[in-house]
Amino acid sequence: MKKPPKNLGLLFDWHAGQSRTTKLILDRPFDIAPAAGTDYDAAALAGLVREASAWLYAAGARKGDRIAVVKRNHFDMILLAAAAARIGATAATVSGANYPEHLAEMLRRLDPSVTLIGSEVLERAERAGADLTPYGRTVLIDGPAADPGAGLLTIDDLRGSATPDLDLRADTDLMMITHTSGTTNTPKLVAHTADSCRAGTRLELLPMPIAVNGPKDVALSSISFAHSRAYAWAMAQLRWAPQALVIASSHEADDVERVLDRARPTTIEATPNVFQCWVPLVRRRPELFARVRYYMNTFDLMHPSIARPFVEASRRRFVLWGHSWGQSEVGPMAGFGYTRGQIKRRAAAGGNMNMMGNPWPGLVSVKAADPETGAPVKRGEVGVLFAKGDSICVDYVGESDRYAEKWKGSWWNTGDVGYKDALGRIHFVDRAVDAIPGGSATELESELLDRIANAVEVIVLTRGDRKPVPVVSLDGPDLGEEEWAEVTRGLPPLEAPVFIPWHRLPRTSTWKVRRKELRETVFAESPDDTVLEERFT
CATH class of the missing domain: 3.30.300.30 (ANL, C-terminal domain)
Incomplete structure (x- = not known):
């Protein structure tokens, strides 16, 4: 099977044309297709992307434009981003869970020609006194709202529009915009090209044992689908085409329990705090996780006491926990696989999973350095972690000065604090903003x-x-x-x-x-x- 195309606009058509494809199992219908059910094959996904490109074009989006997608969490954010890429536009996928005042600021920075937005997000913003409608032509994703959406265009108004011709941008041009988590202030809008995205996805396109999903795997993902991680995940999973992809758009344990009753996964990816929320579930119903052979967490540091009940619930002889260190701006920088025994021993000893492994060879370089000079510190000495590679983002939309300040020569300041051990492995200590003395x-x-x-x-x-x-x-x-x-x-x-x-x-x-x-x-x-x-x- 060949590697998928770099451009997201081609991905779903490409996958539908392969000899082996996957299917999607959703925890709830897509917000953009509420009547279409919860099961999709490759052809149906590709068709929905083409249909969505017609909506965007009919709403006035053209090549080179920016489109804002602001809604509750679901994989249809990726489908809308692919639809935008098909007509040469660039979608910014923005989580509707952000505070209304932050959403208004992000839309101001983005200056979109079209804003697709969920009615729930608009109503919450209205209650908070924030107007999210002045940013380009506003299109309601999920039908007419109450007062905030009165008189606005809806996706239903656009259904049946003619599908526009494919009109891709160059791989060096802007292809996607996502945002950082925003733990301190308004999230930053992170801009990537098709080239920088591919550089960050190369790792997952390699046939890595255990970590790659095979044709018999059922892969569940419960992450933020507004995040750049979702783009890389989609690209890799459509490349490897497991038996099924299970989308848990809701992280709540009760909702996840229902989808696990329907499809028992063999691999699971979620964020550390989502796994944390599921601990009562895995303790109460360990059989739901009995088939899992591989867990993966991204976005934040994992604690062994949280990972332990999940690896213990697996009935597989060998189960591995993939712990990845990366960020929106750079993609994956290092990773390490913890076995069941290692996790249990670290948890029992009050240890941690701060050892993140070696930087991915040939993909990215990482150094611990003095934040002012950028000079490397000695092995074992704590410094700010800098990265160098082709996967680093090309701008912060609306904050180019802030983007420029993150560079020290050809090295990118990640804002994380850590050190390298004698074997060159990265040990995460803290985010610089959260570090405690000594x-x-x-x-x-x-x-x-x-x-x-x-x-x-x-x-x-x-x-x-x-x-x-x-x-x-x-x-x-x-x-x-x-x-x-x-x-x-x-x-x-x-x-x-x-x-x-x-x-x-x-x-x-x-x-x-x-x-x-x-x-x-x-x-x-x-x-x-x-x-x-x-x-x-």
Whole structure:
């Protein structure tokens, strides 16, 4: 089987023409095709992309234009991006889970000719006092809304439009725009070309044992489909064509349980905090995960105490956990496969999964360096991690100055803090903005998650030279003073914990905790003069 085309606009037609294809199983119908059901073969997917390109063209989008796609999470965001690419336009896939004021700012930066938006997103923005309709021609994705969408064009108005001719842009031109998680402020709009996307997907197009899905695999994905990871995932899965691709657009455990009852996966990819949300499910119904041979997490650091119940639920003789380090701007930079035994031993010892493996040879180079000079630090010495490679994004839309500031010569400042060991493997310590003096917040979080039996989330907030403050979410009653003293015995000094329920933690579209916003809540009634390292965000 040949490699797929670089341009997303060709991908689904290409896949439909292959001798072996996959099928999609959805947890709910696409928002752009609510009556079409939850099962798609390759021909139906390709047909929906062509049909969507007709809607965009009829709405006024033309070659070279930018199109905003703002909606709730689902794989149809990728289909709309492919439809835009078919007519030479560039879609910016934006999660509707972002705050309304952030959405307004992102649309202002993007300056789209057409904005496709979900009615739920518009209504939420209206309640918050934000108007998202002045940015190009606004098209409602899922039918007429209440007051916010009165009189707006809808996709239903555009159905049946003539399919425009294929009109692709060059591989060196802009092909897709996604956004960062936005844990500190408004997410950045990350611009990629077909060339930079392919450079970031080359790894997954290689026939890597275990990590690549075979013809008998059933692959489940529960990620943010607005994120650049979704583009790479789609490209790779249509290349390898497993038996089925299962789309869990909702991360909630009850919704995932229903789709797992229908299709038992052999491989699962989700974000660390999504796996964290599923822990009660895997403990209650381990049989749902019995066939899984390979887990994969992206977007954030994984804790071994969270991974352990999933690998234990698998009935496979050998199960592997793929831990990947990357970011929207660069794509994958390093990765490591943890076995069931390694995860169980690390969890039992209160260890972590901060060792991310070696940088991918031939794809990207990584160094730990002084953030001011860019000079490499010694092996084992902590520095800011810089990357070099062809997969790095070509701009931040509307923030080119910010993009330029991230470069130190030919090296890109990732904003992550870590070090290289004697074997050249990357050890992640913290995001620069979250680092605590003389230690690692992520290591403390792993340790506390393992020690507290009913913990579902632990966030350690730095406070300058003062003791860090742990924020703890529990599946049960709060810990008393004696219990807290016992679980923190032998750890670096910490302030008294702040207990906050899971669903009250502020989160991004990729379910990362918005730590800066959390700080404002936790320290609302006490002075917080902590200076956060935000130069590299």
